[in-house]
Amino acid sequence: MIRVLLVDDQAVVRAGFRVILNLTSDIEVVGECGDGPGAVELVRTLRPDVVCMDVRMPGGDGLTATRQIVEGATGTAPAVLVVTTFDLDEYVFGALEAGASGFVLKDTEPDDLADAIRRLANGYGLVDQTVTRRVIHEFARRRPPRPRGGEDPGGLTARETDIVRLLAQGMSNGEIAGALHIETTTVKSHLGRAMTKIGARDRLQTVVWAYQQGVATP
Incomplete structure (x- = not known):
């Protein structure tokens, strides 16, 4: 079973994701919270395989939490899948630079969300196809050859x-x-x-x- 932690400040969003993922046979939602600091704590205690992380949360943003989760891991860090409403370059680049392994939008199809989690759990990253080319060119622009x-x-x-x-x-x-x-x-x-x-x-x-x-x- 792939152990998943849901992080989003909207309870209705977390509930929707939980329903979607509970319909699968290989994914288990082991916990949820509504802010970044809570996510960091739950990762330590629950040791999920994948964290579905929102970006903008009043109690602590997801990018900071992602960096703390990745850098503070003792052993293998969980893969972080950023799931957000905002298709903005600053969030995509910020998430990947913080150590996220994937980025999808909240309007993605339920089956695609489950597949994204499976990909991350198996060591394959994922970026929504609508932003992949921009990501590549931006990283290339920021660093000279x-x-x-x-x-x-x-x-x-x-x-x-x-x-x-x-x-x-x-x-x-x-x-x-x-x-x-x-x-x-x-x-x-x-x-x-x-x-x-x-x-x-x-x-x-x-x-x-x-x-x-x-x-x-x-």
Whole structure:
């Protein structure tokens, strides 16, 4: 079972999400609260796999809570899925920079919400398709390309760097394997080591890191 914590200042929203997720056979809502500080505390006691986090909450914003959850984790931090009404760049970028693993809008279909939670629980990040291209270009704009001849950030090998760069271009493991003429299992192994070195818990945060460091450009 995927253990989920719901964080939203509107009780009716939390109730709706709980009903949707309780209809699944593999997702369990283990707790809920209405502000960021409460979320940080509940993560420590409930140890959820995924946190569905609102952004704007009177008692404490979701971006600050996301950063505290990710940075304060002892062991593996839960994946944070930001679920918000606001399709605003500042929230998308802020959420990903804070360490969130996914971003969806509150008007997403129920099945898509459940699928997003499953993706995060299995180490795959998710950003709503309407904002993906803007996210990539903004991260690239904020960080200049890495100077040629410089050391690879994160201590990555040349092969690991190539794989991360292709991942940031939107390629699947199979597509990366084809481009580099190696086995898919080899891609998975190299990518796993690269993620460990840079401290990324999932593929989306690996992509964010690649653009921030100038390893990848649009």
